[in-house]
Amino acid sequence: MGTSMTAKLILRKEEFEVKSGMTVRSALEKLEIVPESVIATRQGDLITDDELIEEGDVITLISVISGG
Amino acid sequence: MKCRKCGAKAAINMRQHKLALCKQHYLEWIPTQTQRFIEEHHMFSPEDRILVAVSGGKDSLALWDILTRLGYQADGLYIGLGIDSGFGYSDKSLHFCQKYAEDHRLSLIVVDVKDAYGSTIPQLNEKTPRGKDKPCAVCGLSKRNIMNRVARDGDYDVLVTGHNLDDEAAVLFGNTLNWLGSYLLRQGPVLEADHPGLVRKAKPLFRFYERETTAYALLRGIEYIYDECPHAEGAKSIYYKEVLNQLERNRPGTKLIFYLNFLKAKEGGLFAEQAPETDPLNTCLTCGQPTSSPEQCAFCRLVERSTP
Numbered sequence: 001m002g003t004s005m006t007a008k009l010i011l012r013k014e015e016f017e018v019k020s021g022m023t024v025r026s027a028l029e030k031l032e033i034v035p036e037s038v039i040a041t042r043q044g045d046l047i048t049d050d051e052l053i054e055e056g057d058v059i060t061l062i063s064v065i066s067g068g
Numbered sequence: 069m070k071c072r073k074c075g076a077k078a079a080i081n082m083r084q085h086k087l088a089l090c091k092q093h094y095l096e097w098i099p100t101q102t103q104r105f106i107e108e109h110h111m112f113s114p115e116d117r118i119l120v121a122v123s124g125g126k127d128s129l130a131l132w133d134i135l136t137r138l139g140y141q142a143d144g145l146y147i148g149l150g151i152d153s154g155f156g157y158s159d160k161s162l163h164f165c166q167k168y169a170e171d172h173r174l175s176l177i178v179v180d181v182k183d184a185y186g187s188t189i190p191q192l193n194e195k196t197p198r199g200k201d202k203p204c205a206v207c208g209l210s211k212r213n214i215m216n217r218v219a220r221d222g223d224y225d226v227l228v229t230g231h232n233l234d235d236e237a238a239v240l241f242g243n244t245l246n247w248l249g250s251y252l253l254r255q256g257p258v259l260e261a262d263h264p265g266l267v268r269k270a271k272p273l274f275r276f277y278e279r280e281t282t283a284y285a286l287l288r289g290i291e292y293i294y295d296e297c298p299h300a301e302g303a304k305s306i307y308y309k310e311v312l313n314q315l316e317r318n319r320p321g322t323k324l325i326f327y328l329n330f331l332k333a334k335e336g337g338l339f340a341e342q343a344p345e346t347d348p349l350n351t352c353l354t355c356g357q358p359t360s361s362p363e364q365c366a367f368c369r370l371v372e373r374s375t376p
Contacts (some may be wrong), residue, residue, distance in 0.1 A: 036277075036313040036316045037313050039286065046080060046286060048079070050081070064279045066125055
């Protein structure tokens with residue numbers, strides 16, 4: 001059962017539901033995503049990881065690691 | 069968090085520099101810093117003809133953008149590897165390079181590996197034991213050979229690549245774990261053309277974190293291929309980057325200090341006396357490029373073995 005105080009984080013094809021009111025960095029730590037490996041965007045704008053996640057936010061995470 | 073320069077809302081925070089910047093000031097800061105690195109390491113001058121190796125990814129397209137904005141004469145080189153993997157990876161990569169070149173009226177040289185050598189990179193991998201074990205090694209070998217050949221034949225003064233600090237730190241980490249003395253000796257932001265037929269190489273983005281080159285591409289609106297190369301899945305370089313990011317998470321600046329202090333130590337002669345002498349280079353009998361082999365270079369041997 002979902003609560004009304006949630007937001008969504010998207011990383012490639014995965015979607016994570018997180019509680020609003022926490023910072024982006026806290027959400028990443030909670031999801032065990034290394035903050036240094038992604039850039040967070042909201043509505044196409046880059047946001048720093050001290051931003052508070054608000055109710056209904058959809059935060060898209062851009063993976064920065066490439067290699068081979 | 070606020071931009072240190074103007075107090076507007078910050079778009080990026082660089083913890084290792086304790087520096088947060090807004091979009092406008094970040095887009096100014098990156099080229100200014102790049103110019104500083106180019107000058108500090110005597111990479112090239114505005115009179116030089118530069119060949120930028122572009123893959124369609126964020127780093128190389130960001131580099132091309134920065135160099136042309138700084139006023140350098142930079143042509144692009146795209147190497148078509150023939151990797152499809154069900155989603156047209158190489159075709160998509162080429163599309164982003166062509167689009168960037170067209171939008172900015174820049175010159176792009178395209179070399180298709182299959183057209184030039186008869187096999188795609190996946191086909192070369194299939195036909196050789198080396199490729200089956202290490203697909204990235206065959207790809208790297210092929211790209212190095214082609215990049216140097218095109219730069220040499222086109223009389224370019226320098227070949228530049230979009231390697232960032234994470235790339236360099238991951239390579240350094242791997243070489244250190246294995247104590248590969250000769251590789252450690254050669255690693256750096258500039259590789260001098262120390263043999264006839266070798267073109268000078270430089271990595272102007274070597275001090276930026278991968279996060280920063282990504283942020284630059286996003287903020288500048290550069291369209292790039294976001295999909296990872298399908299052959300890179302499970303690559304050691306990615307694993308090393310993840311390990312280094314774990315260290316960075318707890319101690320911002322770890323990656324930067326690891327690499328910069330390595331360069332300082334190397335300059336100070338830390339490795340010079342202990343590393344074995346490298347063999348003198350010969351000239352490949354087939355392509356005329358420098359090689360440690362007495363006859364054919366590794367790339368020409370690979371192509372010959374894969375030709376039916």
